[in-house]
Amino acid sequence: MTFFQDDLFPRRTVAPQAVVPPELWEKLARSAFRQRFHLNAQDMAYLREKGLPLVLEHGQDFIARRLAPAAPLKDGRQTPWKGHPVFVAQHATGTCCRSCLAKWHALPSGRQLNEAEQDYILSVLAHWLAGELARPDTPQPARKTRKPVRPPAQGVEG
Numbered sequence: 001m002t003f004f005q006d007d008l009f010p011r012r013t014v015a016p017q018a019v020v021p022p023e024l025w026e027k028l029a030r031s032a033f034r035q036r037f038h039l040n041a042q043d044m045a046y047l048r049e050k051g052l053p054l055v056l057e058h059g060q061d062f063i064a065r066r067l068a069p070a071a072p073l074k075d076g077r078q079t080p081w082k083g084h085p086v087f088v089a090q091h092a093t094g095t096c097c098r099s100c101l102a103k104w105h106a107l108p109s110g111r112q113l114n115e116a117e118q119d120y121i122l123s124v125l126a127h128w129l130a131g132e133l134a135r136p137d138t139p140q141p142a143r144k145t146r147k148p149v150r151p152p153a154q155g156v157e158g
């Protein structure tokens with residue numbers, strides 16, 4: 001546990017250590033539904049701007065609040081489809097709700113997730129997000145360009 005400035009309660013520092021079995025990625029690759037998820041330009045820009053450690057800190061909080069309880073509020077609908085890179089990663093990796101955690105990761109519902117299980121989920125998300133960062137065809141944020149200024153026409157009188 002680590003205390004950060006202005007924190008009332010200690011936080012675990014985010015450094016996912018859990019081993020993710022390679023078979024998981026093979027299983028997920030066979031799912032047409034899971035394979036269609038990739039970060040859009042806005043989510044990619046957010047991930048690059050904030051950095052993976054901070055985004056994973058958000059993920060740690062989402063896991064603790066939305067997945068870890070034995071009976072999460074709105075289970076099956078608690079993870080939005082877009083709006084944060086972690087949400088997209090959760091759908092891509094089957095870590096979006098307790099029934100997907102049971103199906104894809106053998107983490108049964110009906111009981112609270114322990115710290116090791118939460119770290120495992122965070123490791124899965126970290127691996128997927130790092131893979132998205134490394135994708136060569138990752139959408140880049142649009143750059144704002146100025147219109148070229150035309151010099152005033154010479155010899156034209158008004």
